[in-house]
Amino acid sequence: GNSVTQMEGPVTLSEEAFLTINCTYTATGYPSLFWYVQYPGEGLQLLLKATKADDKGSNKGFEATYRKETTSFHLEKGSVQVSDSAVYFCALRSSGNTPLVFGKGTRLSVIA
């Protein structure tokens, strides 16, 4: 079946450090890939997405590239801020209206 594996946290970084959160997936066909972010006390929000191979999703300085050859969708940011502290979820949808499949989430803490 479809599944998402992402690196376990927590991840603690200093402000302005480079961030990578690894995500790999297993799916049949050509899924769409997503990163969601959950800030403290709030619901999950869509951060970025990519719907086909080699697409790059980007938002708020975060980027992730859909790599079919490595079945990966790693999240990166060049310079994190304290306000980026949150839980990040990698997810996939295999097709159409099928349910999202989530990874376990990675908690990021950025310290000043």
Next chain:
Amino acid sequence: GAVVSQHPSWVICKSGTSVKIECRSLDFQATTMFWYRQFPKQSLMLMATSNEGSKATYEQGVEKDKFLINHASLTLSTLTVTSAHPEDSSFYICSARASGRAPETQYFGPGTRLLVL
């Protein structure tokens, strides 16, 4: 952006009692709502999908008589955990999607933490 609220944000109850969790879409009409469950250090697991005015569709392994879902209006869905037991303790998250929106425009509530003693 669209907002989804959940109430209560956390609840502690005794074993054998029933607990109702409300999910509301505050600024849009949600024709479809989803209920997820998350165990510590685990991913969100979809429990059921409900469309307004019709019965919920439960995922395999989810007891529909245990987890009662009602989606009576376009802005409200409720999840009732009946005769709760300690193993039902978990983090429950609802999500809502408006009619005609792309699948990824799914808005999530902040979650409800349930602890059954």
